[in-house]
Each structure stands twice: as C-alpha cells, then as structure tokens.
Amino acid sequence: MEQFIIGNIVITYDGREITFSDNGHQNFRFYLKPDALADLMDYFNSLIKTYTQKRNAFRIPLNNSFGLSVLLRYGDKSCSVKPLNLSLTGILIEFEGDDVYGMAKGDIVELSIELGDKSENMAGKIVRCNHPQYGIFFPETIVDGEVQAPEFLLNITSNLEKRWLRERISE
Structure with a gap:
C-alpha cells in the first residue's frame, strides 16, 4: 500500500482504489482502471517532490x-x-x-x-x-x-x- 501526504490531505493507494482523507476526518474514494490509477499515483508522487522542496525551514x-x-x-x-x-x-x-x-x-x-x-x-x-x-x-x-x-x-x-x-x- 502506498501513502502520500500533500498538505493536510492523505492519499492512500492499495492497487485497486485511491482514498483521500482530510486529516483523517473525511474519506473520499474513487475508482479508475488500474493503469490509470498507476499513472495518477505517479503524478501524486511528482507533486510530493515539488511540494517538499517548497519548504525553506523545519516546521x-x-x-x-x-x-x-x-x-x-x-x-x-x-x-x-x-x-x-x-x-x-x-x-x-x-x-x-x-x-x-x-x-x-x-x-x-x-x-x-x-x-x-x-x-x-x-x-x-x-x-x-x-x-x-x-x-x-x-x-x-x-x-x-x-x-x-x-x-x-x-x-x-x-x-x-x-x-x-x-x-x-x-x-
């Protein structure tokens, strides 16, 4: 299972579905064809790299x-x-x-x-x-x-x- 965090959003991928969670409060699931899910997860992974590089100092x-x-x-x-x-x-x-x-x-x-x-x-x-x-x-x-x-x-x-x-x- 893969998990990414972008801001306060937790994105979980188990190979079949993606779940979006806002600080663990609300979940939103959506389904795509497996190859589309993999492409979307690659995209999220690229966002993580961009997002983490924005930080200038330890929080x-x-x-x-x-x-x-x-x-x-x-x-x-x-x-x-x-x-x-x-x-x-x-x-x-x-x-x-x-x-x-x-x-x-x-x-x-x-x-x-x-x-x-x-x-x-x-x-x-x-x-x-x-x-x-x-x-x-x-x-x-x-x-x-x-x-x-x-x-x-x-x-x-x-x-x-x-x-x-x-x-x-x-x-």
Whole structure:
C-alpha cells in the first residue's frame, strides 16, 4: 500500500482504489482502471517532490503549544489563534471558533507572537486557506533567496525545537 501526504490531505493507494482523507476526518474514494490509477499515483508522487522542496525551514509541530501564543490582526479585527506549527519562514494557525474574517490567499495579516516574556509583531502573507487552518508566510524572513529570520524568531524556534525534542525523547 502506498501513502502520500500533500498538505493536510492523505492519499492512500492499495492497487485497486485511491482514498483521500482530510486529516483523517473525511474519506473520499474513487475508482479508475488500474493503469490509470498507476499513472495518477505517479503524478501524486511528482507533486510530493515539488511540494517538499517548497519548504525553506523545519516546521516545529506544536501539538502542545509549549506556551506559545499568537494574536492575529486582520483589518480592524483581532483574535487569538492556535499555533499548529512554526518555522523560521512561517506558521500554521487554526481558528478555534467562528472568528474567521473572510481572509483569502494572498491577504496580509499582522501576528503578535509571544513566548514567555518575549513578544514580537510580524507581518504575514496567507499562502494556504483550509478553514479553520491558515498557512502564513513571513516575507521578511527571505532576503535575496536566503532564509534570514529575525533574532526573535531564531530564538523562539530554537526554544520550541528543544522543547519538542525533549517531549519526543520522553515518550
């Protein structure tokens, strides 16, 4: 059985059928002739290679927020959001209610990121919308094609990565 993950979509292929699953919540199956399925799986495999190369930095999973809090401002509205992962170049957030403000891919938002007694504001560009989750890229972290994150973000990601590793080791 082959399995690919593209964003939050899990694609499973058992040789006869393809199942699409959105974070394990909903399944969608479809059937094609076996040779067409194989071609489609080859296509998905090519997407994976392209998709994984887009990442500029390691994403720290925040199953436990480790004390990281994020306030999102969009226009004249603001609300706290749940951070799902963070990297030197972006963050994946989730709204925990009906606080979504009609944001769309390409929109610019302001984020206040806080860990302990340290806080910083960062501008972000929405690069992925999958309600209630939004992927936000920090444009200021890429300079001349290289990752050059601000000191604050370097410190936070280093701190969170250590906490994440400690949690994994203790499992």
